[in-house]
Amino acid sequence: MSNLNRNIKILFGVFSVLFFGLIAYLTYFQIYERDRLITSSYSVYNRRLIEQEKKILRGSILDRNGIVLAKSIIEADGSQKREYLDGSAFAQVIGYSRRIYQQGNAGIEKAYDRELLGMVGNDPIIILRKLVLAKGQVGDNVYLTIDKTLQDLAYKEMEGKKGAVVALNPKTGEILAMVSTPSYDPNTLGENWKEIMTSPDNVVLNRATQGLYPPGSVFKIVTTAAVLTYEPELYNKTFDCKGYIIVDGNRINDFGGIAHGIEDFKQAFYRSCNSFFIQIGLDLGSENLQSMAYNFGLDKRVPLEIDTAKNYFPPIEGKVALAETSIGQGKILVTPLTMALVASAVANDGVIMKPYLMRYVADPISGTVIEKSTPSQYLNPISKKVADTIKQLMIGAVNDKEGTGKAAQIPGITVAGKTGTAENPHGAPHAWFVGFAPAENPQIVVSVIVENGGEGGKVAAPIARDIIRSYLTK
Amino acid sequence: MEEYIKTGSKAMKNVFWIFVIAFLLLFIHNKPKGFDTIYFTLAFPILIYIVYYLHVRLFPLGEIQFIILTSFLTEMGLIMIYRVTPDLLIKQIVWIAIGFLLYFISSYISKYYDLLYKLKYGEAIYIALTIALLGSTLIFGREIGGAKNWLTFDGIYVQPAELAKIIYIIFLAKYLCTRRETKDIIILGLITLAILGIFVLEKDLGMAFLFYATTVLLIFVSTSNLLYTAVGIGLFVLGGIISYFLFWHVRVRIEAWLNPWMDVPGKTYQIVQSLFAIAAGGFFGTGLGMGHPEYIPVVASDFIFSAICEEFGLLGAVAIILVYFVIMYRGIKVALNAKDGFGALVATGLISMFSLQVFTIIGGVIKFIPLTGVTLPFVSYGGSSMVMSFVTLGMLNGIALKEEQQDVQFESQY
Numbered sequence: 010m011s012n013l014n015r016n017i018k019i020l021f022g023v024f025s026v027l028f029f030g031l032i033a034y035l036t037y038f039q040i041y042e043r044d045r046l047i048t049s050s051y052s053v054y055n056r057r058l059i060e061q062e063k064k065i066l067r068g069s070i071l072d073r074n075g076i077v078l079a080k081s082i083i084e085a086d087g088s089q090k091r092e093y094l095d096g097s098a099f100a101q102v103i104g105y106s107r108r109i110y111q112q113g114n115a116g117i118e119k120a121y122d123r124e125l126l127g128m129v130g131n132d133p134i135i136i137l138r139k140l141v142l143a144k145g146q147v148g149d150n151v152y153l154t155i156d157k158t159l160q161d162l163a164y165k166e167m168e169g170k171k172g173a174v175v176a177l178n179p180k181t182g183e184i185l186a187m188v189s190t191p192s193y194d195p196n197t198l199g200e201n202w203k204e205i206m207t208s209p210d211n212v213v214l215n216r217a218t219q220g221l222y223p224p225g226s227v228f229k230i231v232t233t234a235a236v237l238t239y240e241p242e243l244y245n246k247t248f249d250c251k252g253y254i255i256v257d258g259n260r261i262n263d264f265g266g267i268a269h270g271i272e273d274f275k276q277a278f279y280r281s282c283n284s285f286f287i288q289i290g291l292d293l294g295s296e297n298l299q300s301m302a303y304n305f306g307l308d309k310r311v312p313l314e315i316d317t318a319k320n321y322f323p324p325i326e327g328k329v330a331l332a333e334t335s336i337g338q339g340k341i342l343v344t345p346l347t348m349a350l351v352a353s354a355v356a357n358d359g360v361i362m363k364p365y366l367m368r369y370v371a372d373p374i375s376g377t378v379i380e381k382s383t384p385s386q387y388l389n390p391i392s393k394k395v396a397d398t399i400k401q402l403m404i405g406a407v408n409d410k411e412g413t414g415k416a417a418q419i420p421g422i423t424v425a426g427k428t429g430t431a432e433n434p435h436g437a438p439h440a441w442f443v444g445f446a447p448a449e450n451p452q453i454v455v456s457v458i459v460e461n462g463g464e465g466g467k468v469a470a471p472i473a474r475d476i477i478r479s480y481l482t483k
Numbered sequence: 484m485e486e487y488i489k490t491g492s493k494a495m496k497n498v499f500w501i502f503v504i505a506f507l508l509l510f511i512h513n514k515p516k517g518f519d520t521i522y523f524t525l526a527f528p529i530l531i532y533i534v535y536y537l538h539v540r541l542f543p544l545g546e547i548q549f550i551i552l553t554s555f556l557t558e559m560g561l562i563m564i565y566r567v568t569p570d571l572l573i574k575q576i577v578w579i580a581i582g583f584l585l586y587f588i589s590s591y592i593s594k595y596y597d598l599l600y601k602l603k604y605g606e607a608i609y610i611a612l613t614i615a616l617l618g619s620t621l622i623f624g625r626e627i628g629g630a631k632n633w634l635t636f637d638g639i640y641v642q643p644a645e646l647a648k649i650i651y652i653i654f655l656a657k658y659l660c661t662r663r664e665t666k667d668i669i670i671l672g673l674i675t676l677a678i679l680g681i682f683v684l685e686k687d688l689g690m691a692f693l694f695y696a697t698t699v700l701l702i703f704v705s706t707s708n709l710l711y712t713a714v715g716i717g718l719f720v721l722g723g724i725i726s727y728f729l730f731w732h733v734r735v736r737i738e739a740w741l742n743p744w745m746d747v748p749g750k751t752y753q754i755v756q757s758l759f760a761i762a763a764g765g766f767f768g769t770g771l772g773m774g775h776p777e778y779i780p781v782v783a784s785d786f787i788f789s790a791i792c793e794e795f796g797l798l799g800a801v802a803i804i805l806v807y808f809v810i811m812y813r814g815i816k817v818a819l820n821a822k823d824g825f826g827a828l829v830a831t832g833l834i835s836m837f838s839l840q841v842f843t844i845i846g847g848v849i850k851f852i853p854l855t856g857v858t859l860p861f862v863s864y865g866g867s868s869m870v871m872s873f874v875t876l877g878m879l880n881g882i883a884l885k886e887e888q889q890d891v892q893f894e895s896q897y
Contacts, residue, residue, distance in 0.1 A: 016704040021815045
């Protein structure tokens with residue numbers, strides 16, 4: 010047996026590689042796979058999380074100023090109870106946790122489940138401190154970007170109506186208010202689970218992020234953006250509005266059938282003239298319009314911590330579809346949050362910041378910040394120049410004597426906005442308004458929709474006005 | 484020599500204190516049910532000290548590391564077994580004691596391993612024994628945990644394959660010492676195929692792999708023929724592919740390895756629970772008694788390594804792997820220093836089978852390779868595996884001592 014010893018040494022090499030392979034793989038697992046495994050949706054099968062949850066006092070959810078919105082208390086029998094202090098106004102945003110109601114998971118309670126259980130940033134020192142200082146363990150507190158005062162006001166304005174309000178800071182993407190009505194009282198979710206889940210008004214649906222609506226005339230912002238970007242000479246066009254326009258033999262009426270006569274682009278935007286924008290859309294072509302809509306993300310799902318619906322923007326086929334799309338009718342469906350982002354592009358020099366709901370997560374005992382959101386860009390659909398031109402048009406739509414959004418005027422503050430009155434198969438048109446203020450240095454963007462509310466300028470604009478006024482004069 | 488013993492007893496002191504601290508913690512956390520548990524727990528450190536000093540006395544030139552390292556491994560096993568299923572503790576301590584006894588016996592016997600070589604018709608006897616042992620479960624066996632590889636005698640469960648492993652290695656060594664022609668290797672291949680056939684019928688994939696891989700490695704070591712090795716590996720891959728399509732349980736294992744998420748409540752439940760446990764442990768572990776290793780199925784035997792990962796973390800897990808590495812290194816040393824080819828081949832076979840088993844089960848539970856159910860030597864709960872692991876190391880010790888004995892004879896003759 011020649012080379013016996015050499016071969017045994019080779020064997021030693023082989024086994025060494027195998028054993029150190031095990032060590033290397035385990036190390037790799039702990040560095041890269043571990044977090045993914047713990048956070049994955051398969052963690053439902055991880056009984057550790059459920060056991061731990063029972064021992065940990067779930068963290069609180071607070072508004073941006075530290076006002077408590079949801080907290081857990083320990084009952085006499087040792088079990089935990091979740092209390093929602095501003096229940097109905099925050100119901101859809103905050104949502105509920107599977108760990109409390111077994112059946113399901115939604116909203117912030119779902120998105121920040123691990124944080125609320127104190128399971129992120131596994132810094133041994135923080136864990137040790139928690140163990141020593143607190144009896145039992147406590148989860149971390151989640152601070153939202155939402156301002157409770159604003160949220161309450163928006164909820165009050167929407168009471169008795171169906172629809173949604175989104176307010177956000179265009180410069181950072183922080184969501185300041187997000188209301189969906191009709192709502193429900195999450196404190197009764199335990200007893201009334203079935204009724205709430207199957208309510209005919211779909212109260213658990215967060216209409217702000219998951220409700221899909223035709224945008225109506227609010228979409229004219231996008232049409233205008235396409236004109237200014239791809240066919241700027243159309244901006245100088247004038248048109249004789251007869252109160253209707255015939256496209257391929259189909260007659261499309263202006264709202265109320267009013268003939269505006271000869272008008273230029275500005276006047277048409279202020280008055281929200283459908284005939285004019287249909288003609289402009291036909292001149293612009295479906296490709297340009299579609300490409301600008303895609304720039305604004307109207308075919309995408311808006312990224313957010315909580316669930317959002319995918320906007321719907323099918324390819325435009327044929328002249329009639331193009332005509333309808335130019336004025337935000339036809340097959341397009343968007344969420345109120347998406348339209349707030351469209352307005353925020355105009356307010357923020359063409360840049361849409363990525364929206365977010367969590368400001369920071371902190372350890373309740375030491376106050377140490379464990380996670381923090383930082384503003385980041387989401388889309389950049391238009392140039393600053395185009396944004397500035399549209400901003401002037403939107404100022405006009407609110408402040409011109411013929412503007413459709415006059416109801417949004419606030420003395421001393423320049424509001425910019427656009428109304429929409431979206432025809433839909435479910436009855437009266439949906440009332441839309443998107444706007445921002447102060448126009449010179451926008452601090453807040455508001456998007457309002459009232460389902461089957463009627464005219465946007467009459468129904469939605471005053472709601473937006475009150476929210477903007479409250480936020481800027483506080 | 485003095486120095487050597489000093490280092491050894493220092494290591495034993497560490498082993499002792501780990502045991503004391505761990506069991507004090509465990510007893511606070513999980514009160515012992517009866518006095519029996521306490522007596523047996525106290526007996527363990529006494530046992531390992533007696534074994535240690537006996538070894539130093541009886542085999543001054545023996546492989547004392549085997550004693551220190553197995554003391555550590557068995558105590559880690561006891562800690563985790565008490566942690567997850569306290570009722571098994573006493574039985575396991577008894578198995579360890581029997582194991583140590585057999586270690587000494589096999590050390591003595593295998594000093595005379597040349598008798599095994601000289602035995603007439605040795606090869607035929609060894610292979611017949613191997614096949615008889617493996618086949619016995621096919622006829623009289625019971626199916627536990629999906630594999631039909633157990634025999635029961637009055638409530639005692641025995642895995643004949645554990646003993647067959649050692650006899651098969653002796654067969655291989657004897658065969659390869661004298662027969663290394665191509666036709667011999669082909670015959671050996673056919674014999675291995677027959678053995679694999681038995682394992683396939685028993686659905687014991689882990690053992691099939693261990694036997695096959697050890698055969699290929701020993702053929703390589705004895706013949707230096709890379710072609711045989713390459714053919715061996717090629718056939719392994721081919722066989723794997725064929726059995727993937729032929730056998731449902733092979734397919735399940737491989738699919739669970741490729742995508743553990745396909746059926747978490749069903750087919751992949753075990754491996755996913757194991758991964759959750761390892762992830763829960765992180766780098767430093769949850770701490771003894773603070774995790775939930777009891778959520779893993781069959782945690783005391785096949786998945787004990789995952790339990791260690793959970794409560795002792797990556798650090799503890801790496802420590803265990805390094806201990807096996809040192810045992811492997813000592814085993815290779817014994818093979819290199821063996822006085823003759825037969826001794827070297829037996830030693831190589833034993834340490835190969837041992838190391839492959841460690842790699843197979845650790846790699847399996849951490850999802851590095853597809854999972855097959857074999858035990859983690861010295862740590863997992865189970866009598867057959869524990870006892871035969873001790874015999875393996877005892878035989879290696881004996882082979883090491885053979886050399887010493889001859890030297891002594893040599894000196895006394897002149």
